Amino acid sequence: MALVAVLWITAALSLMLTGMTGSVRQEVRAATSARQFVEGRAQGEAAINIVLQQMAAQPASITQQAVVAVPYRGINVQVQVLPMGGLIDVKSASPELLQALFVIAGGLAPGPATAAAQAVVQWRTRPGSTGQPLGLEAPEDLMLVPGFPYDVYARIAPLIAAGQSSGGTVNPLSAPSAVLLVLARGNAAVAARIAAARDARQVGIDLTQLEASFIGGSTSRAYRLTANVPLPDGAGMSFSQSITFQASAQSELPWRILQNSGAISVTPGTTDRS
Template sequence: MMHVVKSEIRLASQLQRAALDSGVADAAIRVALQQTLQANQKQFKSIQSTVVAVFDREVQVDFIPLNGLINLNHAPVDLLTDALKYAAGLPQEQAAAIAQGIELERKKPNTKGEAAKLHAVEDLMRIAGIDYDIYARVIGIFTTDLEDTQRVNPLAAPLAVLNVLAQGKEGLAQQVLQNRLERGDTTDTTQLSGNHVQIASTDFIAARATVSSGDNTAVVRVWRLSLSGDSYGLPWRVLGKVAPFQTNGQPPP
């Protein structure tokens, strides 16, 4: 009985701390956004980081341009094929067939006769040939938040997307990522697939707050945002939020 009670107390303590850290992360994102907009910055070309203080805790907030992801609604079919081939590990023929399925699905007319498009990455589960295993491997490389963007900004792309742009050359993708950490906007990206690369600024971003818990773990909170318009009196529009998750103390790449 004592063992059960102690376990429940420990679990309750962990849940309480996670809830508190999540609130601190949300507050940090709001403070960082306020500071950024006061500096009149609404466009981001590369990942930028800042540290803000919330309740005497220092929180790292990263602003990540969403054009570093592959746009499900506007990416060319050959880029979708590469994504399924190099990120999901599918054979060329299967990847091409699924990419064509995505093209057909996003062009289906809605009640107004317009292209219906995909409204969330989860819509991939409607595509013939995509099971949950494939979906789980590609969920982190796609976005439906962007409007007309067809290419990918390598200065904001995660490693999995860089691997797609490098056409499966993992060493090259790692090299670009490392150079980006060292050189920032001057990173050489000429060895990546030029047809799918475009370095450009965007006002669609992900704001990621990492709150250290002091035991070599951290709670991470991510908001997807548009800085081009206001919403309910706020000078930004929230497109979606990722549920808080725990890491080993470092923000994910």
């Protein structure tokens, strides 16, 4: 009986040790991920600031979507720069443009998309205490519109701005491919042709197959920059920052931060493995 008791105690201790070892490993992975997250964000912010300094020195250097490789402390951070004039401004876009956005990029059926577009227009034009329309101050303010579906917002979030683009129309020469698809009313061949010609720096691009009421030629000094940072374990993280070069007189920098994205994505790496 004593031998049996010893064997049971040994087995129990082994199980406890195994459980403690697994718990410690999980804590180590969590701590490693947290440290890499903080370091990765700092590296991404530094890379964005380097690109902004270059843009401030050469104001006309980026007029359409571009990717800038920034070597920083032994890693290569890819910074995507997107002029916000190429995004759809939910603060001033027409109901027709909003409806096309909700159908083509948001995945809504035409009927619900029309209703959602009308709801957004009614919400942004409601008067405030001064009698002036309250508008939409940030893209995520769409979620304040009664009944607006979150899944639609999640799909269109990379394609929209609020008050920092070209006043209701979109500059197709600055627009990402997904926005071009909306401007082409879902015609993928047209959107691809224009994107290819633009990326090849062709002049005199034929835009006649885009919806004329959706497009304009104005430019914006506001940009959305997204830093994609490789992490040591093979994972990667990215986050966005929206800025404008219309800085206030009190600012020590030639740009002003409009928004730091709360949506930080992390691609899997070895720290996610069990």
